[in-house]
Amino acid sequence: MKKGPAAASAMLVLLGSLALPGTPDFGGNASAANAHVRTVKAAAATVSTMQARPAENNAEASDSWAFAKEIQVAQGAQYQALFLDPDIYGRAEENLGDVRIVNASGQFMPYYMDSGEEGERGLDREYPLELIDRADGEKEIRFDFRVVQAADNEDVRGSRLTFSLPQASFLKKVSLDGSYDGQRWEAVTTGELYSTGEGAFRNVIELNEPAKYGYYRVKVPKGPEPFDLEGMALIDVGTAVSGEDFRRTKEIPFNVESSSGMSEVVMYNADKLRIDRIKLNAAASDGSSGFSRAFYVNREKGTGANTRILSPGRLNRLELAGSTVDDTEIWLADPIRNEKPMVVINNGENPPLDIASIEIGYRVDRLVFEDTGTGPYRLVYGAERQETPQYDISAFRTQIEQSGPGEATLGKENASQFVPPAATEENISGTDTGDGPKVGASASLQITFNLVLVAVALVLIVFLGKKLKKK
Structure with a gap:
């Protein structure tokens, strides 16, 4: 009596696996059939796990944008440009x-x-300027210079000019x-x-x-005193930004810690902006009319990673020729994104400076996409370990x-979660979305054959059961 049900169960497992469309033929091998059943159960358990675990907790990559x-969008334009x-x-x-643009259907x-950045052409390529x-004049002196190329037909490019200055005091x-x-001449800048x-000095x-x-x-x-300029050079800085469109400014919180003649001005760049x-x-905190302090910029306290500066290496506030010089803006050669960059000021024997506020200049990126008429559109972000898309x-x-x-312009931030249609639970759990395989002629024959096998198996089970009872 014990062998009968066991044999019948083994037969059911074997034939049940054969009844699955597309299941491999195990040739009557019960252990292989059981192995296949275990594989099916493991796959089912995996599906169950996928259903139970939110996509954003996936250790490899998050499929959820926070x-x-x-x-x-701007009306009447096929392509839209959007600054972050x-x-x-x-x-x-x-x-x-992880930055994506989605349409009304979530696609x-x-x-x-x-980024607006010019391609690098080597660190600080320098071109001498020849006075030609x-x-x-009655009110001004005009100096004309020619850029001396290193090679014929070279594509000259520069982002700063340096001068050898007279030794006298002047502004x-x-x-x-x-x-x-x-x-033909056109205005470039003033300084x-x-x-x-x-x-x-500033040169x-x-x-x-x-x-x-x-x-x-x-x-x-x-002016009344003689003045001359010589030793002028044009310098190309590799990470310069093309145009003011890619620049923004804002005030930033900071903290000052002073000791041993030094002031550490720690800025809080929580948004990880590219500060340049x-x-x-x-x-001057003692009421003096001016100051002149040497400084350096560290990417983050404790790292020792100083960044190269383009402006002169002193913070100056001076009275010269009856005018006030307020030269306390630092230009960096490469932008920094650290969350706590630091300006370290050497006060010498002077009291620390009284810093009322700090304003940073930072670089922004622009996204350009086509308005296909499938809006409204949204910008989504805040998904972990996503690869940069290539379109x-x-x-x-x-x-x-x-x-x-x-x-185009951006609205206010919305913290509602976005999951693309391809990663929703309905698709993960195996719910029929209408995109599954269709049943054709060959599939119908397979189903018919499996039904015949099931019927034969039932007849055999009944026959074996009656024989075993007689014994």
Whole structure:
């Protein structure tokens, strides 16, 4: 009696596995059949686990985006350009690999990212400037310089000008023009050149974006004392940003710790913004009219990772020629994203500076996508370990930029969770979505054959049961 039910059970397991469409033939081997059953059970357990565990807790990558912002598109433009804001930098992955644009159906929209940065061409490529003309007018002196190329037909590019200054004490507010042919000139920027004759000076004029002029004109107000400029050079900084469109400014919280003649000014960059300028609004705490303090910038306290600066290495607030010089803005060669960067000021024997506020300049990225009429669109971010997407639209970037994309804007942040349709629980759990395999002629024959096998098995089980009872 014990062998009968056992044999019948084994037969049912074997035939039940054979009855599954597409199941391999085990040739009557019960152990192989049982192994197959165990595999099926393990797969079922895996599916159960997938249902029970939220996608965002996946150790490999999160399929859930925690934050979203509505996108307001510009009317009448096929392509839309969208600048990112501090919320996104603060909550997205550092490489922005989890940033996505989704349409009304929750589908991802292709885009390309533009940082506005010029490609690197080596660290600080320097071009000497040759003085080709000087004109002394009634109110100003004009100096014309030619950029000396290292090779014929070289594509010149520069982002800052440096000068050898006279030894005397002076302050000159200068204007800078540029020209491609030495004939037609256009305004570039303005700046200050000064020197106290005792170590405090500015001999640099930074350009707001990389320029490719072959000639530069410096216009200096004429004064009673003689003035000359020589030893001028154009320097190319590899990580310069093209244009002010990719720059933003904001005040940032900070804390000052002073001891042993040094002040550590720790800034709190919680949004991990790419800082490339730091403006300290400071005054001498003892009531003095000016100060001049050496400093350096550390990427984060305790790391020893100082960053290279482009501006002179002193913070200066001076009275020169009856005017106030407020030169306390620091320009960095490479942007820093650390959460607690630090400016260290050498006070010497002086009391620490009174810093009222700190304003930073930071770089932003721009996303460009096509408005396909499937909006409203949202920008989603805040998913872990997502890879940066690669879309075909990047191959048409030049043509898109020439067409002039519309300027889209972002709404307020929404903390509601977004899960793409392909990663919802319905699809994971195996619910029929209508996209499964269709039953064709070969599948119908397989089902018919399996039904016949089941019927034969039932007849055999009944027959074996009657024989065993007689015994």
